[in-house]
Amino acid sequence: MSARDAILNRLRHRRDGALTAPVSDFSVVTEKQWSDSEKLDLFQQKIESVHGEVHRVSKDNWLEKLKELLAEKQVKNLLTPLKAQVGVDTREALADGDVELLAYDQPIEGWKAELFSGVDAAITDVRSAIAETGTLVLWPDNDQPRLMTLVPPIHFAVVDASQLKNTFHEVIMSEDWVSVGMPTNALLISGPSKTADIEQTLAYGVHGPKELVVLVRQ
Amino acid sequence: MGHNASPQQNGVGEFHPRVHDAITNPQIRANFRKAMDGLMEKRQQAFPSDEELERTRELAAAIRLRALSKLPELLEKLEANLIAQGVKVHWAENGDEACKIILDICNGKNAKSVIKGKSMVSEEMELNHYLEEHGIEALESDLGEYIVQLAEETPSHIIMPAIHKNTEQISDLLHEKTGTQKSRDVEYLTAEARQQLRERFEKADVGVSGVNFAVAETGTLCLVENEGNGRLTTTVPPVHIAVTGIEKVVENLEDVAPLLSLLTRSATGQHITTYFNMISSPRKEGELDGPEEVHLVLVDGGRSNIYQDDELLDTLRCIRCGACMNHCPVYTRIGGHAYGYTYPGPIGKILMPHLAGLDDAKDLPSASSLCGACGEVCPVKIPIPKLLVRLREESVAGDHRHDNSVVKGRGAKRKGMEPLIWKGWAKMHKHGGLYRSGTGLATVLWGLLPDALLSKGMGAWMSCRTMPKLAKTTLHQQMKTRQQVQASDNNQRENAGDL
Amino acid sequence: MSSIKLYPPKPKKVYFFGTCLVDLFYPDAGMAGIQLLEREGIEVIFPQDQTCCGQPAYTSGYHDQAREVAAAQLALFPEDYLIVLPSGSCAGMMREHYPELFAGYPEEALAREISGRIYELTEFLLHVCHMQIEDKGEPVRVAMHTSCSARREMGLGDVGPSLLGKMAHVEVVEQERIKECCGFGGAFSVRHPEISEAMVTDKVAAIAATGADTLITSDCGCMMNITGAAEQMENQGQDSHFKGEHIASFLWRRCHGS
Numbered sequence: 013m014s015a016r017d018a019i020l021n022r023l024r025h026r027r028d029g030a031l032t033a034p035v036s037d038f039s040v041v042t043e044k045q046w047s048d049s050e051k052l053d054l055f056q057q058k059i060e061s062v063h064g065e066v067h068r069v070s071k072d073n074w075l076e077k078l079k080e081l082l083a084e085k086q087v088k089n090l091l092t093p094l095k096a097q098v099g100v101d102t103r104e105a106l107a108d109g110d111v112e113l114l115a116y117d118q119p120i121e122g123w124k125a126e127l128f129s130g131v132d133a134a135i136t137d138v139r140s141a142i143a144e145t146g147t148l149v150l151w152p153d154n155d156q157p158r159l160m161t162l163v164p165p166i167h168f169a170v171v172d173a174s175q176l177k178n179t180f181h182e183v184i185m186s187e188d189w190v191s192v193g194m195p196t197n198a199l200l201i202s203g204p205s206k207t208a209d210i211e212q213t214l215a216y217g218v219h220g221p222k223e224l225v226v227l228v229r230q
Numbered sequence: 231m232g233h234n235a236s237p238q239q240n241g242v243g244e245f246h247p248r249v250h251d252a253i254t255n256p257q258i259r260a261n262f263r264k265a266m267d268g269l270m271e272k273r274q275q276a277f278p279s280d281e282e283l284e285r286t287r288e289l290a291a292a293i294r295l296r297a298l299s300k301l302p303e304l305l306e307k308l309e310a311n312l313i314a315q316g317v318k319v320h321w322a323e324n325g326d327e328a329c330k331i332i333l334d335i336c337n338g339k340n341a342k343s344v345i346k347g348k349s350m351v352s353e354e355m356e357l358n359h360y361l362e363e364h365g366i367e368a369l370e371s372d373l374g375e376y377i378v379q380l381a382e383e384t385p386s387h388i389i390m391p392a393i394h395k396n397t398e399q400i401s402d403l404l405h406e407k408t409g410t411q412k413s414r415d416v417e418y419l420t421a422e423a424r425q426q427l428r429e430r431f432e433k434a435d436v437g438v439s440g441v442n443f444a445v446a447e448t449g450t451l452c453l454v455e456n457e458g459n460g461r462l463t464t465t466v467p468p469v470h471i472a473v474t475g476i477e478k479v480v481e482n483l484e485d486v487a488p489l490l491s492l493l494t495r496s497a498t499g500q501h502i503t504t505y506f507n508m509i510s511s512p513r514k515e516g517e518l519d520g521p522e523e524v525h526l527v528l529v530d531g532g533r534s535n536i537y538q539d540d541e542l543l544d545t546l547r548c549i550r551c552g553a554c555m556n557h558c559p560v561y562t563r564i565g566g567h568a569y570g571y572t573y574p575g576p577i578g579k580i581l582m583p584h585l586a587g588l589d590d591a592k593d594l595p596s597a598s599s600l601c602g603a604c605g606e607v608c609p610v611k612i613p614i615p616k617l618l619v620r621l622r623e624e625s626v627a628g629d630h631r632h633d634n635s636v637v638k639g640r641g642a643k644r645k646g647m648e649p650l651i652w653k654g655w656a657k658m659h660k661h662g663g664l665y666r667s668g669t670g671l672a673t674v675l676w677g678l679l680p681d682a683l684l685s686k687g688m689g690a691w692m693s694c695r696t697m698p699k700l701a702k703t704t705l706h707q708q709m710k711t712r713q714q715v716q717a718s719d720n721n722q723r724e725n726a727g728d729l
Numbered sequence: 730m731s732s733i734k735l736y737p738p739k740p741k742k743v744y745f746f747g748t749c750l751v752d753l754f755y756p757d758a759g760m761a762g763i764q765l766l767e768r769e770g771i772e773v774i775f776p777q778d779q780t781c782c783g784q785p786a787y788t789s790g791y792h793d794q795a796r797e798v799a800a801a802q803l804a805l806f807p808e809d810y811l812i813v814l815p816s817g818s819c820a821g822m823m824r825e826h827y828p829e830l831f832a833g834y835p836e837e838a839l840a841r842e843i844s845g846r847i848y849e850l851t852e853f854l855l856h857v858c859h860m861q862i863e864d865k866g867e868p869v870r871v872a873m874h875t876s877c878s879a880r881r882e883m884g885l886g887d888v889g890p891s892l893l894g895k896m897a898h899v900e901v902v903e904q905e906r907i908k909e910c911c912g913f914g915g916a917f918s919v920r921h922p923e924i925s926e927a928m929v930t931d932k933v934a935a936i937a938a939t940g941a942d943t944l945i946t947s948d949c950g951c952m953m954n955i956t957g958a959a960e961q962m963e964n965q966g967q968d969s970h971f972k973g974e975h976i977a978s979f980l981w982r983r984c985h986g987s
Contacts, residue, residue, distance in 0.1 A: 015322055015327060019528075019530045022537070022538070023302040023537055026537060028538060028543075033295070036485075037289060038484070040288075124432055124466075144501070180487045180490065181484055181487035193448075194508065195510065197508065199507060205457055206456050208456075209372070210373070211416070212390075217420075218373055219427065220457070220458025220461065246921075249921070559909050559912070598917065599917045599925070600917070602877050602880075603908075625790060628791040628792045629792035652786055655785075659783075660801045661780075662778025665781075666777070690919040691918060691922070693922055695953075700753055700754060704752045704753055704756055705752045706777060707756075708756055708759075709760075709775045
């Protein structure tokens with residue numbers, strides 16, 4: 013008998029007999045609801061509590077704020093999406109500036125070394141965001157691949173306030189992830205990369221970005 | 231013969247000497263005390279509402295029990311969904327089989343270097359040693375695991391593997407092994423480790439990770455982490471192998487939301503970790519990164535045996551948060567290594583006897599004062615103290631109701647004088663008359679000190695305490711005297727009334 | 730995390746189960762408990778055939794022997810009076826573990842019925858008797874250690890401090906890590922003496938640091954452990970001077986003015 017069949021066989025013929033599934037009452041999760049302004053405040057507070065930056069901007073001035081932040085952080089080059097509107101707008105706004113615009117337009121194998129050591133920052137949009145935990149929800153794709161939000165030392169994320177959901181549970185249910193079908197990789201990001209493995213002392217950027225900068229467009 | 235009083239005298243097992251070494255090491259005592267105090271405080275702050283905590287624990291326990299109640303069906307569903315999405319699924323009866331499966335995958339790809347994300351199951355099966363023996367380099371990438379690997383040690387905590395070391399010790403280690411400068415600047419040490427590991431990520435042929443939750447409904451592997459090494463491990467190398475115990479499956483996607491929230495808050499007091507990484511397939515056509523191949527290795531390793539028993543089943547609810555060890559007064563005193571097994575602390579005491587057998591892990595179930603702190607904080611409400619008592623029973627085969635038990639090594643400690651002493655104790659205490667006649671005195675002491683002859687037991691007690699003083703008259707005697715006096719008073723009153 | 734429990738009105742009669750540690754080492758605490766109940770106008774019945782709840786054998790894994798002894802105790806309470814014990818640990822055994830211990834036995838129903846009548850003494854005084862306390866004692870500073878069984882198994886962590894809080898001349902000071910186990914754990918203290926010693930030594934130091942004159946406990950196992958270690962440390966020249974007193978003796982002495 014294969015290991016698979018042997019294991020399943022033991023599980024099916026349980027000595028103490030079949031088990032009954034208890035009821036799962038999700039109300040403690042679903043009743044967590046806040047107003048729009050509370051959601052935004054909570055989102056900001058939670059991200060800031062884990063060393064992330066939040067800037068409240070408008071749909072009109074966010075690119076100005078981005079330029080300001082890029083200058084302040086001395087970003088020399090920026091990895092941007094080619095198709096997502098956030099990328100298109102950023103490329104247009106920065107076309108004549110000092111910041112070199114990079115694109116993730118080939119498989120990682122072709123430029124691994126460059127991505128790992130030559131990119132200062134990346135900018136992405138998000139699929140949605142979670143107020144309760146200060147979380148960005150991303151489904152990386154061909155235009156905004158997985159390593160874009162992981163390898164460069166700074167990650168700029170652009171969030172619309174209208175994308176804020178109360179909880180992770182609400183995101184899964186209201187966006188109907190099960191029926192839509194899960195992507196290769198779905199991702200929650202809540203702050204910059206961190207570790208406390210050396211004597212419980214927090215240090216940022218251990219493997220991923222050292223800075224997470226969130227622009228919330230209202 | 232069970233343990234004698236003094237660890238120096240007994241050659242039984244190696245638990246006591248390890249405990250002795252840990253407890254007499256002031257550095258270990260200080261490192262753990264400081265760390266556990268901090269973790270308890272953080273967890274406390276993460277649960278401002280007792281009511282919310284209690285209801286979420288109820289929900290999480292129900293979710294885990296629901297998953298276990300359908301375990302074979304859910305494993306098949308998980309497998310079918312993963313296969314349909316292009317993930318290869320393997321099954322292993324034990325750690326050795328799982329190691330071999332992983333080696334075969336590596337050899338098939340002509341892989342020379344493996345980079346690892348944190349995985350307790352891979353520790354359980356000693357994967358690193360196995361791969362090294364077969365000429366494949368296996369490098370841990372979680373900072374704590376990296377430190378432990380450099381030190382040629384094992385993790386002392388399931389969430390914080392290097393918690394037994396302080397900054398100075400880590401600085402010295404990194405200096406000696408990797409040539410960094412000695413420094414107490416944690417940022418500097420972390421940045422150095424980042425640089426060292428980044429180079430390895432770029433070159434690794436295979437990434438090996440664990441799994442926190444495997445969702446049957448969607449065929450999704452979920453990983454919880456802060457550092458980003460888990461994402462690198464599962465994204466950069468061309469092959470990703472996830473390895474997990476068969477109990478980690480949950481039924482529905484929505485189930486992971488409350489489990490994740492409880493896991494991170496219970497473990498370190500974080501409202502969420504930096505990354506929650508959900509993987510459902512290898513790189514699809516047109517995608518620019520991610521592994522071309524993803525494998526899942528499902529390991530039994532004794533779990534299906536635990537599964538047979540209604541009471542022991544609760545052990546499998548565990549989501550590996552480590553809160554039980556953070557709150558354990560024994561773990562705080564002796565640290566993780568003294569236990570001598572992959573999983574230390576309360577969860578280790580109820581899990582390792584199954585994975586290693588009670589004949590091997592015989593000292594673990596008794597190494598608890600049954601204070602209940604572990605059960606109180608467990609996010610999935612595992613009745614750990616109850617399971618400790620059950621395993622004590624198993625180790626001495628003390629309840630004939632469990633004679634056909636599934637526990638490996640049942641009765642391993644039933645030897646020497648102890649069973650006779652308890653029989654004597656029961657005989658005396660079954661009869662109020664015998665007890666009162668004074669034999670009760672000695673037997674009560676036996677009750678306290680059953681494990682050795684009286685003098686040796688008393689020696690253990692008196693190593694740090696004075697001898698308790700017996701009262702001159704027992705409560706039984708005092709009450710009897712009182713009743714006699716009252717009766718005679720009543721008689722006198724009645725007689726007086728007659729006059 | 731005490732669940733909300735509905736307490737019955739104060740009864741006319743109760744059974745008293747003294748426990749073996751009280752019987753042999755601290756009978757005065759048992760007597761004080763009985764007198765406190767009588768002071769509430771309750772007639773106390775002390776079955777002379779009582780011995781031990783069976784816990785030592787139970788926690789050591791010898792459940793067949795624990796059951797034999799426990800079965801003998803089940804026969805002691807024929808009337809439907811409530812049963813009061815001056816120990817959270819023994820009360821926890823009888824309330825929480827008897828039903829499972831007798832599962833599948835003829836005594837199962839009886840064990841369940843009796844477990845529903847079990848009360849720890851301080852719980853009974855506070856929640857059933859609504860005890861009024863007139864403190865006739867001198868001003869004193871005390872620390873309280875609640876046993877883990879009382880705190881976690883029975884959910885009675887607040888009861889002892891509530892009773893002490895009713896006393897006008899008693900200052901209650903809180904030791905560091907008040908909820909941590911003292912390291913007794915019955916046979917644990919002799920099976921794993923080094924761990925137990927490390928725990929009790931820390932506990933003694935924490936209590937000594939409060940400057941309390943007296944340590945109040947409601948469990949004699951903890952008291953024997955903590956005061957035994959304190960005495961030994963004192964003998965070895967460490968400053969760990971405080972005496973131990975069972976909460977029943979303390980309450981009786983101060984209410985009675987003796």
